[in-house]
Amino acid sequence: MSLAIHALQQSFASCFGQRATYHVRAPGRVNLIGEHTDYNDGFVLPCAIDFSTHVLGRINGSNRIRVVAADYHQQWDDILLDDAITHHGEYSWANYVRGVVLMLQSQGAALVGCDLLISGNIPKGAGLSSSASLEVALGLMLSTIAGCALSRLQLAKAGQQAENRFVGCNSGIMDQLISAQGQPHHALLIDCRSLSATPVAFPREWALVIINSNVQRGLVGSEYNARRAQCEAGAAHYGVGALRDLTPEDIGDIAARLDDVTARRVRHVVTENCRTLQAAKALAHGDMATMSQLMAQSHASMRDDFAITVPPVDYLVTLVDSIVGSQGGVRMTGGGFGGCVVALMPVALITEVKSQIATNYPKHSGLTADVFVCQPAAGAEVVAQP
Ligand code: GLA
Numbered sequence: 001m002s003l004a005i006h007a008l009q010q011s012f013a014s015c016f017g018q019r020a021t022y023h024v025r026a027p028g029r030v031n032l033i034g035e036h037t038d039y040n041d042g043f044v045l046p047c048a049i050d051f052s053t054h055v056l057g058r059i060n061g062s063n064r065i066r067v068v069a070a071d072y073h074q075q076w077d078d079i080l081l082d083d084a085i086t087h088h089g090e091y092s093w094a095n096y097v098r099g100v101v102l103m104l105q106s107q108g109a110a111l112v113g114c115d116l117l118i119s120g121n122i123p124k125g126a127g128l129s130s131s132a133s134l135e136v137a138l139g140l141m142l143s144t145i146a147g148c149a150l151s152r153l154q155l156a157k158a159g160q161q162a163e164n165r166f167v168g169c170n171s172g173i174m175d176q177l178i179s180a181q182g183q184p185h186h187a188l189l190i191d192c193r194s195l196s197a198t199p200v201a202f203p204r205e206w207a208l209v210i211i212n213s214n215v216q217r218g219l220v221g222s223e224y225n226a227r228r229a230q231c232e233a234g235a236a237h238y239g240v241g242a243l244r245d246l247t248p249e250d251i252g253d254i255a256a257r258l259d260d261v262t263a264r265r266v267r268h269v270v271t272e273n274c275r276t277l278q279a280a281k282a283l284a285h286g287d288m289a290t291m292s293q294l295m296a297q298s299h300a301s302m303r304d305d306f307a308i309t310v311p312p313v314d315y316l317v318t319l320v321d322s323i324v325g326s327q328g329g330v331r332m333t334g335g336g337f338g339g340c341v342v343a344l345m346p347v348a349l350i351t352e353v354k355s356q357i358a359t360n361y362p363k364h365s366g367l368t369a370d371v372f373v374c375q376p377a378a379g380a381e382v383v384a385q386p
Contacts, residue, residue, distance in 0.1 A: 011119075012056045015074065016066070020115075020117065021059075022384065023054065023055070025383055026052060026053055026180070027380070029179060030333050031046040032046065032283070033045050033275055033279045033331070034275075036308070037244075039170070039173075041193040041245075042273040043191060045200070045280055048178050048179060048377045049375070049377055050377040051374070052120060052137075053134045055118050063082055064078055065097075065114055067118065068117045069093050069094075071118070071124075081113060096135055098166065099161075099163065100159065101142065103158045107158065126214075126217075127335055129175040132171075132179050133175075135176060136155055152379065156176035177197065181197055184376065185375070193244060209372070210333075210341070211369050212369060213367065216338060217337050224335055224336075227306065231266070234258065243273075268301045268302065268306040288329065289326045295329035295344070296331070302332055302336065303332075308335070308336025312367060317330050320353055320356075323352055328344055357371060
């Protein structure tokens with residue numbers, strides 16, 4: 001998806017009086033399978049997508065970072081690099097900026113005063129990681145300007161720390177890692193314990209379709225943190241460091257001794273890890289029939305055991321599944337409670353899927369869905385620097 005960079009340059013010049021000399025971008029992501037497994041040291045299989053957050057920048061010779069959010073009516077923030085960094089009381093986007101600045105500083109980076117303008121085309125609040133892409137883009141911009149090269153892993157970790165320690169969501173590492181390390185035409189099988197990432201080619205004849213339910217995601221942060229706490233309680237019950245260490249056989253007999261809710265959360269994570277490893281193999285072999293089954297099982301597990309889907313999203317999954325059958329796969333993607341559905345299918349079925357969604361989804365939910373046909377894309381990059 002192209003964004004009018006020329007128009008952003010004009011905005012930058014009208015805000016700061018000169019053109020930007022730096023430009024970075026970092027993509028959003030869609031997760032093919034492996035949901036709520038990352039913070040359990042498990043496996044995930046995301047792709048970076050061709051929607052990005054862009055940051056334009058210029059060194060300003062002062063000790064402050066001035067930053068404009070072009071997509072939020074040119075709201076401003078001004079961060080003094082020598083002062084203690086506190087939360088912004090009004091603008092939530094500004095806390096991602098402040099969080100990244102603080103994490104880079106606490107890692108010893110000598111940041112340089114600069115002017116920044118942020119804009120992007122990732123649908124916000126849709127579960128496609130617009131916030132992780134902002135964190136990664138900012139980390140790349142600020143470290144590039146300061147002349148301190150950070151590895152992709154360091155960039156991802158700084159973003160996650162900003163989210164965990166400053167913004168207050170205990171998210172895992174998946175979103176930042178795929179935004180930093182994505183590869184064109186590939187998904188990455190990430191082992192969230194070792195943090196190793198193995199590229200898996202995405203079959204050229206498969207279409208990657210994202211359907212935004214446009215359900216407003218409520219309670220995401222509190223429900224997310226609650227799921228994480230339940231998983232940790234489950235791991236403690238079994239005496240393991242993380243749910244990654246359990247197999248389906250381990251939980252067969254003794255699940256009865258856990259309360260019902262925790263047992264379900266554990267079962268989702270343990271079975272989802274198995275499905276993700278199987279899905280990476282199916283993807284590598286272009287085996288859509290297996291992928292179709294695994295994605296269906298993953299969705300059912302998120303709906304029934306992890307309790308993170310909502311009825312309009314379940315409806316979209318059922319509708320798409322009724323069209324694509326074993327020729328495609330479909331499931332909710334991301335943290336849950338609204339957001340997006342990811343579907344894989346032959347290109348020939350896209351028109352029918354779009355038309356059925358346009359006709360039936362509004363009748364069923366009172367909402368309109370947006371359908372995007374995406375490409376697995378490259379991770380963050382410095383597009384321009386002096
Ligand atoms: C959000 C979090 C990720 C991951 C997913 C669920 O996107 O940021 O770390 O936990 O939810 O898989």
